[in-house]
Amino acid sequence: MLLPDFELITVQDLLHASKILSDKGPSAKLLAGGTDLLPNMKNCLARPETLVHIVGKKPSKPRLDENEGLLLDAMTSLKDLTTDPLVLEKIPSLSQAALSVASEQVRNMGSLGGNLCQDSRCLYINQSREYQFVEPCYKLNGTCCYPFPKGEPICRSVYMSDIAPVLVALDSRLEILSGQVSRWVEIQDLFSGDGIKPLALKPFELIRQILIPKKALERSSFFYKATTRGGLEYASVNLAISLDMDKNTKQVKEIKLVYGAIDASPLKPQKAEEEALGSILSTKGIEEIAESVQNEIEPIPHHGYSKTYLKQLIRVWTKRGLTKILEDLNNLQ
Amino acid sequence: MKTILTIELNGEEQDFLVLPKHTLLEVLRDQANLLGTKEGCNIGTCGTCTVLLDGKPVLSCLTLAITCQNMSVITIEGISKNNEMSVMQQAFLKHGAVQCGYCTPGMILSATALVDEHPKPTVKQTQKALEGNLCRCTGYNAIINAVMDATGHEEEPKF
Numbered sequence: 083m084l085l086p087d088f089e090l091i092t093v094q095d096l097l098h099a100s101k102i103l104s105d106k107g108p109s110a111k112l113l114a115g116g117t118d119l120l121p122n123m124k125n126c127l128a129r130p131e132t133l134v135h136i137v138g139k140k141p142s143k144p145r146l147d148e149n150e151g152l153l154l155d156a157m158t159s160l161k162d163l164t165t166d167p168l169v170l171e172k173i174p175s176l177s178q179a180a181l182s183v184a185s186e187q188v189r190n191m192g193s194l195g196g197n198l199c200q201d202s203r204c205l206y207i208n209q210s211r212e213y214q215f216v217e218p219c220y221k222l223n224g225t226c227c228y229p230f231p232k233g234e235p236i237c238r239s240v241y242m243s244d245i246a247p248v249l250v251a252l253d254s255r256l257e258i259l260s261g262q263v264s265r266w267v268e269i270q271d272l273f274s275g276d277g278i279k280p281l282a283l284k285p286f287e288l289i290r291q292i293l294i295p296k297k298a299l300e301r302s303s304f305f306y307k308a309t310t311r312g313g314l315e316y317a318s319v320n321l322a323i324s325l326d327m328d329k330n331t332k333q334v335k336e337i338k339l340v341y342g343a344i345d346a347s348p349l350k351p352q353k354a355e356e357e358a359l360g361s362i363l364s365t366k367g368i369e370e371i372a373e374s375v376q377n378e379i380e381p382i383p384h385h386g387y388s389k390t391y392l393k394q395l396i397r398v399w400t401k402r403g404l405t406k407i408l409e410d411l412n413n414l415q
Numbered sequence: 416m417k418t419i420l421t422i423e424l425n426g427e428e429q430d431f432l433v434l435p436k437h438t439l440l441e442v443l444r445d446q447a448n449l450l451g452t453k454e455g456c457n458i459g460t461c462g463t464c465t466v467l468l469d470g471k472p473v474l475s476c477l478t479l480a481i482t483c484q485n486m487s488v489i490t491i492e493g494i495s496k497n498n499e500m501s502v503m504q505q506a507f508l509k510h511g512a513v514q515c516g517y518c519t520p521g522m523i524l525s526a527t528a529l530v531d532e533h534p535k536p537t538v539k540q541t542q543k544a545l546e547g548n549l550c551r552c553t554g555y556n557a558i559i560n561a562v563m564d565a566t567g568h569e570e571e572p573k574f
Contacts, residue, residue, distance in 0.1 A: 083457045090435035090481055113479070120438075120477045121458035133435070135482055161471070185547020186525060187462060190471045191478065210458075313546030314460070 083124040083210065088131055094138040096157075096259055100288050104261045106132050108285035114157065114196035117188045122201060126211050127222075141193075144168045151296040156195030156289040160245075161186070163194060173294060175303035175322060179248045182307040185314045195289040198246055198256075198272065202239035202280040202346055203316065204229060205385050221278050229384070237277030240343055240384045242316045246272075247342035248305050250350070251322035252298040257290040258283065264290060273347030280346045301326040301336065302411060304403040308395050317343040318387045319395050323403045329415065332363045332408070337371075339400065344381035344392055351378040363408050372401040422483050424449075425493025433480045440464045440475035443490060451491035451520045455549075462548035465521035466490050472528040474547075491520035494527060503527050506565035507558070514552030522548045526562045538563065538572045 090113075093099045103110050110132035111119060122128040141157035144166050152172055154163075163169055163180035170177050183189055183197065206228040207214065207221055218224030220237040230238050246269070254269045272289075274282040283289075307320040320343050326336040337358045342348045354374040361367045376397035383389045417432045424447060431446050440457075443449045443466070455463035457476045464476040467489040494501045500508070503523050513519045522545060529536055529544035536544065541562045542555075550558065563572050 085436040085438065087434075087436055090479065092481075113482070116479065117459055117474075117477055120479075124458055133479075135479070137482075137484075181543075184459075185462060186528075186544050187465055187472045187474045187547045188459060190468075191473050313543070314549075 085120065085123055086126075086129060088123075088133055090133050090135055092135050092137055094136070096136065096139075096288060096290055097262065099134045099136050100259045100261055100286065102132075102134050103286040103288070110134060110285070112136075112288060114199065115159075115192035116196075117184070117192045118196065118200040121208075124210075125208065125214075127201070127207065146172070147296075149296070150293060151299055152294040154194060154292040154294070156193065156198075156291055158194045160189040160192045160194065160197060163245075164189065172299050173248070173252065173303060175305040175324075176245070176248050176252075176294075179244045179305045179307070179320075179322070182244050182305075182317075182320075194245065194292065197243050198249070198289060199281055199283070200241070200243055202237075202241045202277050204237075204239035204277075207239065237346070238382050238384075239277035239280075239346065240382055241273070241277075241280045241346050241348070242343045243348075244305075244307055244317060244320050244342065247320055247322035247340040247348045248303070249292065249294070250348045251303065251324040251338040251340040252294045252301075253324075253338070254298075255293045255295070257293070259288045259290045260284065261286065266293070270347075275345075275347050277346040298324060301338075302407045304407050306399050306403060308399060316385070318385070319344050319381065319392055319399070321396065321399055321403060323400070323407065325404070325407050327363055327411070329411065334358050334361050334363055334367075339371075339375060341375075341379055341381070341396060344379070344384070344396075349379055349381075351375045354378050363404065365405075368401055368404045368408070371404060372397045375400050418481055420480055420483065421485055423485075423487040425489055431480070435479065435481055437480045438476055439466065439468075439478040439480045439483055439488070442480040443475060443488075449490050449492050453517055453520060455517070460549070461518070462521045462525065463518055465524045465548065467524055467528055470528065470531065472525045472547075489524070491523060494523060501527070503530070503562070503565045506561040510557045510561040510564060512553055512557040512561040518548055518550040518552075522550065522558055526558075526565070529562070530566055535566050535568070536562070 111130040113133045113135045141155040144154050160180045164177050301324045304323040307317045309315040322340045324338040327334050340348050358371045376393050381392040420431045420433045443452045453463040455461035459474045459477040465472050466475045
């Protein structure tokens with residue numbers, strides 16, 4: 083498979099990249115690692131006429147701002163996230179999530195921002211051209227959905243970022259660069275919820291940096307990626323938990339539960355979270371939380387995993403995750 | 416429009432004329448005639464095209480050649496010195512970690528990068544470092560044994 087023709091523009095920094103993307107319009111894309119974009123171009127799923135490549139500036143190291151929290155450069159490579167001492171100390175779950183992405187080679191090439199801005203996937207569409215069906219599906223401006231031929235007329239591809247659930251659980255904020263202007267948004271605002279175009283970013287907008295608020299850094303966190311092979315694989319489901327509880331009474335003060343790879347954006351079971359607030363984190367309490375999450379979350383069956391199986395996975399790993407956090411906190415005391 | 420790409424290829428500075436769409440793999444195989452780097456899936460899944468870019472293992476099928484300007488590239492041909500195989504290559508040979516041989520260049524380069532980072536890796540670290548290199552022949556154990564042997568582990572690992 084060969085890449086189609088395109089123009090490559092090399093720039094020195096994000097501001098220049100943003101300007102070129104604004105000038106060129108939707109036909110231009112940023113090359114932020116390319117481990118998602120280039121296979122999509124080879125499979126004829128993306129056809130940018132221009133790619134913008136940033137050289138010259140090395141990404142800033144993660145830094146702790148006393149008042150704000152932990153700041154991460156969007157161009158940080160996934161490999162650096164797995165080894166950075168500050169990230170390992172403050173949010174080990176983010177390091178684990180980065181370490182669970184694809185392979186060593188992809189982690190060396192891929193960037194944090196690129197991972198967040200990846201396209202959604204489905205078993206039909208992410209194949210080489212020869213294995214795709216003749217009629218285009220909704221994602222390719224067609225009028226059908228192969229995995230769900232009798233379903234609603236919507237794209238049911240899933241957003242597979244392993245990093246996103248952790249950042250959502252940590253209430254992260256993103257600095258979006260739009261032309262020459264930047265603004266801060268909540269990470270949930272990054273997602274459109276539509277499989278056809280899972281990101282709510284405009285074509286010329288870029289993520290410059292990510293802020294994990296100081297308050298979230300104080301909570302305990304957990305990440306798990308469920309896979310079949312155990313490496314070099316997209317998740318069947320990935321989950322991130324961020325929890326704050328009273329150490330003496332074990333009462334839940336704050337809890338964030340986020341599930342990825344099962345919809346066009348990471349899902350939060352809001353009702354289950356609300357019910358969990360104030361409950362005691364005992365064996366029974368954990369089981370109740372896990373069960374109410376299982377009842378609330380409606381995963382899209384994908385890549386051969388049935389809805390029943392995904393729901394079971396969600397319950398089991400929510401239970402195991404909360405138990406792990408509890409054990410770690412008990413060991414600390 | 417073609418651009419001149421200058422890279423330090425296996426220790427020697429070389430120039431190539433490349434289009435933006437040319438991947439590093441295409442330049443290595445078609446222009447530099449270094450056929451040790453294999454084309455497998457070509458979409459970043461199998462790891463057969465692994466090369467060391469500034470010392471780090473990357474997938475040459477997903478690396479645009481022009482983005483490697485002035486960087487160092489090491490392929491399997493650059494691993495051996497003075498016609499003598501590297502320690503890792505010798506260990507692969509000794510343990511029968513090569514069958515059809517298609518994944519071997521990528522495996523050896525990934526293993527070499529691992530040893531540069533962790534001179535005495537554990538089995539778990541080795542498995543993690545090689546997770547991006549698929550092998551359909553060996554069943555992986557012989558490969559892990561070879562890496563363990565090359566890094567001075569005396570006992571064979573238990574799987």
